[in-house]
Amino acid sequence: MKLLIVAGPPSGGKTAVIRQIIRNLPEGALPAFLKIDVVHATEDEELAEEFGIPAKKVYSGDLCPDHMGILVLEDALRWAEDLSRNVLIIESAGLCLRCTPYTTGSLGIAVISSISGTNSPFKMAPLLALADVAVVTKTDLVSQAEKEVFRESIRKVVPGIDIVETNAIQGTGLRYLMRRVSGQPEAGAEPVMLRGSPPLGVCTICIGKKEIGWKNHFGVLRPLDMQEPVYRGD
Amino acid sequence: MTHQFTLTIQSGKNRLGETEGFDRIEIRPGDTLSIVGPTGSGKSALINDIETLAQGDTVTGRRILIDGEEPPEAFIREPAFKPIALITQNTRCLADLSVEAFLLMHIRARKPGREDLVDETIELANTFTGEEISPKTRMSGLSGGQTRSLMIADALVIGDTPILLLDEIENAGIFKDRVIRSLQGGDKAVILVTHDPYLALTAGRRIVMRHGGVSSVIEPMGDEQHLIEDLAGIEARLHRIRELLRDGAAFSSGSLSSDSLSSDSLSSDSLSSGSSGVSMAAVERGVSYK
Known part of the structure; x- marks a missing residue:
């Protein structure tokens, strides 16, 4: 199974990039798609209808969506395998951007829009730092100079990252991404592990308990006068 | 940049799936080309193909070669090596x-x-x-x-690249004549998308767009010189009026009659002397508001 993990902020063009990936997959590729979101997503239905591929979504509700994604990934690989698929594309919810959902054995694709501001690469450093490819979308909406300055901004965060600039609606420039996709080895021989430790902060606040004060909560907590978080619970 | 390049555009297909009206367009240092056509006819798409050095991977299927070959990847992906600068409509x-x-x-x-x-x-x-x-x-x-x-x-x-692409520089109210002067000289190849008749005609070749593809490439060979001179006069006159307007001038009624745009009164000298259709005496500075 080839595993592609696509992450990035909302409205950055992740789905547009995924559409182009599916359209341009090498012959013999049988993709499946999983969208992870919080409360609303339609990408699974759209892609299933457009390409006739198995597609699924999972809502994380009160849980952190990246946390959710990590928990369901193993099941998702099995799901795709049971359907005799050989490419699994995961699309993240794209929320707090401090996590890196990429795993070993996957191609980590960070999708970031060129109109999101010159400093946005700095704000989502973890998302970019552990990715294999940064796909910069909507380059048709900015001047060439601005596109090149944005690229420079990404380079400052991750000097060696492979940057692919595209107008993902048209598919311009995506040949370099498709080359990476084609060359991506299968996942599964080795156990699939997270590349980085995401600051998930899963605790009773995350799942909806509203009382204030750490004494009312369980999980990873932090009292005012303590430098490091503590764990409270079983 | 000292190295000079020959750029080749290999034809692709238009929106109707028809092969474009040329086989290849060669662009050498010092060449100027204009791209004309109605809105939506594919003008910007053509210069975007050139800017991204498309290799059959855009909707048009065009390929852009440098010195007759597929350009090295660094030309496309690394700004420091890219021989093309594009000024977009943004x-x-x-x-x-x-x-x-x-x-x-x-x-x-x-x-x-x-x-x-x-x-x-x-x-x-x-x-x-x-x-x-x-x-x-x-x-x-x-x-x-x-x-x-x-x-x-x-x-x-x-x-400071050897190839310069400009998408409708006449918009946005800048001094386009000064821009054009800055572009000239040097061995730059200049390709410009334009709706401006003077800019379109003064280019060495003219690429005509239709239905998302190139329909023809016109090489005037001097036949259009008279028209260019005519337009130069009109341009000079329009420029003068535009600048007066921007400076807050008002004009008396009838002072902009249609024959004031005839070619004999259109050199910039005649404009400044006040002998043209616009009577400079009629120009009032500082429109008064209550």
């Missing part, structure tokens, strides 16, 4: 930076070590625009014309 810059910081970052991408080019770029931009740009201005706070002026100056000074 009149807004979204970068959250001062003009100075923006230019410094662009220099780092294009010409590392040449931080001295910041001042030169801003100075040149200020010759194209009415209201001055200062180094501390936010990029996002520049007007449409200022943004365009700065992007043109950036392409000329920081880009």
Whole structure:
């Protein structure tokens, strides 16, 4: 199974990039798609209808969506395998951007829009730092100079990252991404592990308990006068 | 950049799936080409194909070669090696930076070590625009014309590439004649998308677009010289009137009659002498408001 993990902020063009990936997959590729979101997503239905591929979504509700994604990934690989698929594309919810959902054995694709501001690469450093490819979308909406300055901004965060600039609606420039996709080895021989430790902060606040004060909560907590978080619970 | 390139456009298909009306277009140093056609006919798509050095991977299927071959990947992906500068139609810059910081970052991408080019770029931009740009201005706070002026100056000074693409520079109210003068000289190949008859006609070749593809390439061979001269006069006159208007002038009724646009009264001399259709005596400075 080839595993592609696509992450990035909302409205950055992740789905547009995924559409182009599916359209341009090498012959013999049988993709499946999983969208992870919080409360609303339609990408699974759209892609299933457009390409006739198995597609699924999972809502994380009160849980952190990246946390959710990590928990369901193993099941998702099995799901795709049971359907005799050989490419699994995961699309993240794209929320707090401090996590890196990429795993070993996957191609980590960070999708970031060129109109999101010159400093946005700095704000989502973890998302970019552990990715294999940064796909910069909507380059048709900015001047060439601005596109090149944005690229420079990404380079400052991750000097060696492979940057692919595209107008993902048209598919311009995506040949370099498709080359990476084609060359991506299968996942599964080795156990699939997270590349980085995401600051998930899963605790009773995350799942909806509203009382204030750490004494009312369980999980990873932090009292005012303590430098490091503590764990409270079983 | 000292190295010169020959750029070749290999034909693709238009929106109807028909092969374009040319086999290949060769562009050499010093050449000027204009791209004309109705809106939506594929003009911007053509220069975008050139800018991204398309290799059959865009909707048109065109291929762009340099010196007859597929360009090395660095030409396409690394700004420092890219021989092409494109000035797009964008009149807004979204970068959250001062003009100075923006230019410094662009220099780092294009010409590392040449931080001295910041001042030169801003100075040149200020010759194209009415209201001055200062180094501390936010990029996002520049007007449409200022943004365009700065992007043109950036392409000329920081880009300084042998191939220059311009998408409708006549928009946004900048001094296009000064822009054109800055483009001339040197061995740059200049390709411009335009709706401006004078700019279109003065280019060495004219690419005509239709249905998303090139329908023909016209090489005038001097046949259009008379028309160009005629238009030069009209241009000069329009320029003069435009600048007066922008300066707050008002004109008396009937002073802009249609024969005032005839070619004999249209050199810039005749304009300034006041012998043309617009009576300069009729120009009132400072429109009064109550």
